[in-house]
Amino acid sequence: MKKITIADVAAHANVSKSTVSQFLNKRYDYMGEETKKRIETAVTELGYRPNIIARSLKQKSTKTIGVIVANILHVFSTQVIRAIEDFCHESNFHVIVCNADDDPVKEKRYIEMLRAKQVDGIIAFPTGENMELYQGLLDERYPFVFMDRLVPGIHMDAVLLDNKRASELAVDQFVKAGYKKIGMISPLIDMPVTPRLERIQGYKTALAKYNLSFQPEYLASGAFTDMQMIIQQMLSLSDPPEALLALNDRVLFEILQYAKDHHVNIPNDLAIIGIDDVSFASFYYPTLTTISQPAFKMGKKAAQLLFKQINQEDQGTAAQVYRFPPQLIDRESC
Structure with a gap:
């Protein structure tokens, strides 16, 4: 079967390719409702699927981030992942989750794998053992946020509990x-x-x-x-x-x-x-x-910090450590 292109959608909807591109990228604030409906109908009828790889190369963004947790069995880890995923979904980003098992070798491999996949940034529960790798990311100004942990000597944005x-x-x-x-x-x-x-x-x-x-x-x-x-x-x-x-x-x-x-x-x-x-x-x-722990607030904060780095909104600012207060929930076991 012939691969459907933006040109095909544009011809079917009787609009320009740039108009279709604007629609696909959700930049249609000033686009008429009739035009949007024609393009949407054309996309559906032709079965058009965007070329994610080509779009990523053009935009220099894969719209994807990585999250490396120390141990996914922890309730806190799963809640943090959910908060990050929710935040990313609102921004049309995808999340790749990796479980490092507190193993520095696995952590290093996952960071290298995520970089090879050209993810836009990484949030990690660091093992603390890959010092040269962390410093290299820092020197490169690669978007990276520490979650739940600090690494002495490595000054990155971090989100932790008190x-x-x-x-x-x-x-x-x-x-x-x-x-x-x-x-x-x-x-x-x-x-x-x-x-x-x-x-x-x-x-x-x-x-x-x-x-x-x-x-x-x-x-x-x-x-x-x-x-x-x-x-x-x-x-x-x-x-x-x-x-x-x-x-x-x-x-x-x-x-x-x-x-x-x-x-x-x-x-x-x-x-x-x-x-x-x-x-x-x-x-x-x-x-x-x-x-x-306010896990959902902490996960959201980590995602916000990462997106600031991705969007280069933190130029010239020092790394910040954000501490969240714990809360006692008084029940019957004490």
Whole structure:
């Protein structure tokens, strides 16, 4: 079959090719309704499909961005992706999502792949391990925004939670409920992942505020494959904590699984607060006290920052770090 072109549509609608081009690019504010209807009818009747590649080359834009998440299993990550996709849809942009699994090798490959596909910019939850690559993007002024994390020495626009405050809110709530022996469980901290390090620091700072001494055995971290053992070890101490702060949603899942398997009553045997508001928190029994992140606002902000770079609206301005406040959602697990 003959490939339908703009010229065919123009001839069918009895208008110029430039008028069809303006219609296809939605630049028809001053175009008559009859003309628009004729072109729309011609496009439908002829089955015209725009040549996306040719248009991208002409406009020097693929109308596509990349998003590289650290782990797509996190509720926060999926909410951020949704917010970015919503924002991009309004601007007629597409989104390619990549899951790096906190692996710097995968992250590097994804950045290179997205660049090869000529995406207009990238939002990434950085591993922090590809320093030369980040610096190269920065030197090139390639549109790039850090999400959820900072990389020391790399000054890029970034969007994060006030992570220290998140832990402080949790400890405040534990103390308000009468708990003094407060533990915290984290994923592995062998990598410089900003939320983990800052939330741990916030936990220690909050304990000091209430003159509660930091007990090293009350702070544990490890791989998720070992998480049940880690929880078992902490709760088997001769003087175990009365309350546990889950550093993120996946840690919270592990604590709840342990409580179910070992018949731990929440909150009578163990009070729990999780950072990240999970979807089932309000109907789990008992309902779960959480510290929520404004994930949709954060995702939208990251997209706005990226588009400013893509549109070169940030020329001459220094990189900015935007911190969003957490919110305590008081329920029944504490």
